[in-house]
Amino acid sequence: MKLLRVISTIDPKGGGPMEGARRIDTELIRLGHSTEVVTLDSPSDNFIQNYPAAVHALGPSKGGYRYNGELVNWLKRNVGNYDAVIVNGLWQYHSFAVWRALAGVRTPYFVFAHGMLDPWFKRRYPLKHLKKWLYWPWAEYRVLRDARASIFTCEEERRQARNSFWLYRTKEEVTAYGTSSPPANSGEMALNFFDKFPKLKGKRLVLFLSRIHEKKGCDLLVNAFAEVSTNHEDAHLVIAGPDQDGLAAVLKDKARQLGIQDRISWLGMLQGDEKWAAFYAADVFCLPSHQENFGIVVAEALACGKPVLISNKVNIWREIEADGAGFVDDDTLAGTVRNLRRWLALDPAAHIKMSKQARMCFTERFHIRKAAERLLEIIQDNSYKY
Incomplete structure (x- = not known):
């Protein structure tokens, strides 16, 4: 046609x-x-x-x-x-x-x-x-x-x-x-990411990669990360995406007030190989949106074998929950905190299992x-x- x-x-x-x-x-x-x-x-x-x-x-x-x-x-x-x-x-x-x-x-x-x-x-x-x-x-x-x-x-x-x-x-x-399927050279891309951002090497990276917009729940994520990260010194939040409304400046000021400005990296908009490298380098993907029709970035994270922490306002949350590909909760501060804490509490074997479930979820549903x-x-x- x-x-x-x-x-x-x-x-x-x-x-x-x-x-x-x-x-x-x-x-x-x-x-x-x-x-x-x-x-x-x-x-x-x-x-x-x-x-x-x-x-x-x-x-x-x-x-x-x-x-x-x-x-x-x-x-x-x-x-x-x-x-x-x-x-x-x-x-x-x-x-x-x-x-x-x-x-x-x-x-x-x-x-x-x-x-x-x-x-x-x-x-x-x-x-x-x-x-x-x-x-x-x-x-x-x-x-x-x-x-x-x-x-x-x-x-x-x-x-x-x-x-x-x-x-x-x-x-x-x-x-x-x-x-589509991401590039296959995951190890090489992750190394390239850490070469570019060496201070992130060895950290447990929580990745937010989307528009910096109020509907995406970015404020919930900053506040929730401040609450849970005190007991997890190796956790680090990465926020990547275009800022069309000036919200990033507000969130950076909030991070300073919370004393976590050094535990958040703001990478701007990532495209192409840089975007995939960020996914591969991350340990988990987080999107606590108040409204999300589908969330292509969620599918991209799953394609890279990354568990996802999403709100139940991301419209594919039922599929994620059914496949055990991540954690789902309310689009509130308490819900975002619960998602992060459940992920941080996983032992290595459980995390590996969830990563496999994430990749399977992508292959079966979202290719x-x-x-x-x-x-x-x-x-x-x-x-x-x-």
């Missing part, structure tokens, strides 16, 4: 949806299919050239909504060249533009919500939710209603999506999601090939019925 992906941005700093699109498109091409991407990024953005498929960058675009007057016309001119259109994300102009452009057209479109219908946002940002309600009936509701299917990356996300807006109608499908094959199945099953 020849597929078109429509996504607001493919900037890696945007997090999971962008990384997921990149991984799945790479796998789709391996499977013999053709994918192209239309995005509202500027053609001059340096990350455009690094995408694995052909990119049509129509930006720059306006404001947080990323309005772009060219998108609808581009889609109308070109949509006949594709067998199906995949929309990544809601609440920005690209999804509404697809609905406008494809009305009455035979080419089907499919929507990945990427957790953007999770009721956590309604509770956390009630004023923003009210604004979305004003927008919902004439835009995103129609986008989902007229899609051949709305695709959710796990069963928990599908269930949660029904609770944000009472006006809700769409054909629901669930697909696997995940990441990107399964995600690509399931996506193709959904498109084929829903494309030729009308």
Whole structure:
């Protein structure tokens, strides 16, 4: 098939949806299919050239909504060249533009919500939710209603999506999601990491690798680490990820107040081999999010055989718990403390066993090939019925 992906941005700093699109498109091409991407990024953005498929960058675009007057016309001119259109994300102009452009057209479109219908946002940002309600009936509701299917990356996300807006109608499908196998030279990559960060050698590394954002529970992790690390002098917290809102400065100040500033390393955004090296060097991965649609970084940690400590607001928590691939608790300070303490209490044999379970969990559930094959199945099953 020849597929078109429509996504607001493919900037890696945007997090999971962008990384997921990149991984799945790479796998789709391996499977013999053709994918192209239309995005509202500027053609001059340096990350455009690094995408694995052909990119049509129509930006720059306006404001947080990323309005772009060219998108609808581009889609109308070109949509006949594709067998199906995949929309990544809601609440920005690209999804509404697809609905406008494809009305009455035979080419089907499919929507990945990427957790953007999770009721956590309604509770956390009630004023923003009210604004979305004003927008919902004439835009995103129609986008989902007229899609051949709305695709959710796990069963928990599908269930949660029904609770944000009472006006809700769409054909629901669930697909696997995940990441590709990491580089195999784990020992060499870990050594490279310690060569670059020698003060971390010999430590028990707790890794947080994600956007530094309030919904990720970074503050919980800093406070919880301060509470548990007093009895574990070899424990060290590594925080890696882009800081788009200035939260890192607040957290660093909190670490100083707690007296643990020397026990936290801030590495910034890691990509490519540097990212995989951090996973291999770590002993455990921690993500105490308040809301996480899927968590590709969780799948990446599992792929490297690392146990994961996550909250029960990471939507794949049931799978992690069922496979014994880590520990799950509430997205609170107490829950984060309990997760860290349970991991720190493991003896070496139990830790090795959990690491094996983590790798098995990735292989059985979250390898990107399964995600690509399931996506193709959904498109084929829903494309030729009308």
